[in-house]
Amino acid sequence: MNSLHVNFNGGLYSSLIEGRVDFEQYRTGCLQLENFVIRPYGGAFKAPGTQYLGETKDSTKKSRLFPIRVSRLENYLLEVGEGYIRFWREDEPAYLQIKSDYSVVAHSTATTYYLGDIASDSGTNYLRVGNDAATDSSFATALAAGYWHALTGSIIEWPNDYDEEELNDIQFQQINRLLILVHPNHPPLLIESVPVDSLTSNFIRNSAWSTATTTAVMYSFLVGAVDYTFPPLKEHDLSQEAGYTVTLAFDHLAWATTTGYAVGNIRTQTSVAYYCLVAHTSGTFATDLAANKWRVATGAEIEYTLTASNANIFTGIDVGDSFIIEPALYQSNTSTSRGVYINLNGVYGPSAYAPTSAIFIQGGYTISTAWQTNGAPICDIRLEQSLDGVNFEVIKEWNIRGYYQGTFLYEDEAPLEGAWYRLAGWCTYNTQIYYGVSSVLLEASDAQVKLPFDVLALTSSTVLKVRSGLPFQSVVRVQALGIATTSFYTHAFSEDNGYPGAVGLHNLRLWFGGTAKEPNRIRGSVVDDFFNFATGEGDSDGFDLVLNSNESNLVKWIASFRQGLVVGTGGEEWTIQGGGDGSEVLKPSNVQAIRRNRAGSSNIQPIQTRDSLLWVSPTGRKVFEFAYVFTNDAYEAPDMTMRAESITESGIVATAYQSEPDPILWAVTADGRLLGFSYNRQNQITAWFERTTNGLFESIAIVRGDGDADRVWVVVKRTINGSTKRYLERFYPTAQEFDFSTATDFCYLDCAKKITMASGTAVSGLSHLEGAAVKVWADGDTIESKTVASGAITLSAAATSLFVGLAYTSTIQPMPLEFVLQDGTAQGHKFNAQRMQVLFHKSLGGQYKSTSTGTAYSLEYPAGTTAVFSGRRDQHLKPDWVDAVTLTFLHSDPTPFNMLGYVLKSELSKS
Helix, strand or coil: CEEEECCCCCEECCHHHCCCCCCCCHHHEEEEEECEEECCCCCEEECCCEEEEEECCCCCCCEEEEEEECCCCCEEEEEEECCEEEEEECCCCEECEECCCCCCCECCCCCCECCCCEEEECCEEEEECCCCCECCCCHHHHHHCCCEEECCCCECEECCCCCHHHHHHCEEEEECCEEEEEECCEEEEEEEEEECCCCCCCCCCCCCEECCCCCECCEEEEEEECCCCECCEEECCCCCCCCCCEEEEECCCECCCCCEECCCCEEEECCEEEEECCCEECCCHHHHHHCCCEEECCCCCCCEEEEECCCCCCCHHHCCCEEEECCECCCCCCHHHHEEEEECCCCECCCCCEECCCEEECCEEEEEECCCCCCCCCEEEEEEEECCCCCCEEEEEEEECCCCCCCCEEEEECCCCCEEEEEEEEECCCCCCCCCCCEEEEEECCCECCEEEEEEEEEECCEEEEEECCHHHCCCCHHHECCCECCEEEECCECCCECCCEEEEECCEEEEECCCCCCCEEEECECCECCECCECCCCCCEEEEECCCCCCCCEEEEEEECCEEEEEECCCEEEEECCCCCCCCCCCCCCEEEEEECCCCCCCCCEECCCCEEEECCCCCCEEEEEEEHHHCEEECCECCHHHHHHHCCCEEEEEEECCCCCEEEEEECCCCEEEEEEEHHHCEEEEEEECCCCEEEEEEEECCCCCCCEEEEEEEEEECCEEEEEEEEECHHHHCCCCCCHHHCCCCEEEEEEEEEEEEEECCCHHHCCCEEEEEECCCEEEEEECECCEEEEEEEEEEEEEEECCCEEEEECCCCCEECCEECCCCEEEEEEEEEEEEEECCCEEECCCCCCCEECCCCCCCCCCEEEEEEEECCCCEECCCCCEEEECCCCCCEEEEEEEEEEEECC
């Protein structure tokens, strides 16, 4: 009897399914599937080898890879380890470093340094990582303050606060050239790719960056904590409690006469803070101000005190965080006290345009007039706006040219974080003026505003020293001073409240969730303003949402899927979507939070595939699929590991998704194996397989490639010459693309280097494999086995192009043979496999065994075959009557091996 086996896309099956011959997809599965890739076409293709790229900074500790996918032609990998971040460019591939021909200048106290600048001290190169656009009193002082980070040689890196054991719990979200990292123990970290040649502050400006000894790069990176335009808020636990208030005041002495003042002193005078420009002994304030001895202080220079009514409100843990108060900045009932007005009577000629004082507004505001009938003044009126309270621009103008134009009312919204507004205007000398009705009024719609402050120090149990956190650190309006307010907030993300462990992007909003004190709360930013978390009722305002359930499970991940936001918690999965049938754009006025199922999630971010959303269970043993089942009108969570339940026994700790050339979910397990999951829902392909190596896989990241395949990078822990090494490696591009056109570019070895040299036998540059038994693929036609000594090997014959690396064996064992007979199954019969015909695709080498423990025989190719072969070849099997036919195919040569299927001829006997 002949049986046809041309489809292995059932993937690896658990041994528990071996007896399920009634299972419809039984014949597509395998009992062993190691170092093969299952492709949608049905065949088994040898897994690509890995290219050695370099050693991690510290091989004694784990590190993790993160992708930055800028475009198809520009991609980076971040090597994040304990205390450091390094940057690798994918297309070189190499890490960013200082060019060899760039002369690093010694540190100077006379130089203004910007973030990303490079300087040297005592023979060590340093990167500027703090105190942007400033000079240093001394290098030692600046180093102790954390402004400089020591580099290892010329390799560029930035510091971080992560411990080794925290790395797997970091989640990330990319927005254009921004990468945001979150971890529940640390403030969100922002990594920004910026132009190297930018001459503005806050950008890396020098030309020292490169990915090779002479090649400069166009972009480099800035790293720092997220700087919020307006922070996410959490109402203080004691806010609104009876008797609990906080009050704001200047933390500076009042100006006094006949007093000696030094440059930089700040004093208050008539509720305004001033900065001393010249050392002097004061006379009268008006005289000293006119002599330019003082100027108005900026928000960055003024410090305030925040005084609590009770001693148990403030603690030392508040230092370094933010505090927000909500005073009634403008008294209600009297309109002019919560606004400003300009009386045009007497302000003649366009040159006047005398502005009013400025008013700080959050939310809505109105501009109105109260002119008598037929009594409009001939005038021009301007509305000016400032984001910093200093620099104003005209944003609206009215030109009144007729007495009969009548009154007007103008309404608009200030930015959610607030801005400063003022009026300016003039009228003609001969205008028709009616006393008391020629004024224009600007007033805030709401008397209360939210004023953020950065906490500098704890002065006592009731007093905090703070600085304004308004946009551009603008000055707090004096009306807020001295007002005891019962509404006060802390930063939702802090050492006390915890930091978000989950991050996502949906509907042009950045989303955070999963803090220690608010485990089931998520927050969304303002639309297209990712670090502004001011909430409101407008369509574009920020979100603050609690997942109300009978359980308070921690938010584990946040993902955008189809038209909604999907949130995974420790015990449930939710969708957050717009109103109606969920097709509306999500906004504060129509939000629907719906619990969909109770599968539960780990903190590994889900994978968005072409067809679905895949996530890992709390134990790491299962991978669930978030899928809408039309027949049930419900979202369900089928288990994608059911047929291969043993493959995830140690638990999945990391995942990444490859879309080209075939969709594959890659998963790293706790015991160091790399699992592949070919997933193509449209074609009903859900196949698991395993990628092993002489070492342990610890991290994986994938970026777009400039060819026909994505680039898969891994961190592998290996034992080399008795020492632990952690290497960055990637699947070799041509092998990853299943490109078999050039034999000298075959890479089916691990930790391999491609070496091109003048014809010879001496091969050096192999110190990363010192003492290892390696295989060599030379000139596209020769295989040798060698051992590396002193970083070198000697070939048996001269060669010019070769790969040197660690061999690995690919193994596939399809499910035991099954026939459908007239009287039922063939199971229970004796089998005698006599011959098979194998269909090869671009293959060379390989062996087979007709039983699981039998002798391995070489596969037969046409006589004289030295190049890869495609076609059918008969293989004669050793006759033997057995209970079950379990063919096994093996391949350990550094060449391709791709089996599209085989036909097996067997005899059956009942005895």
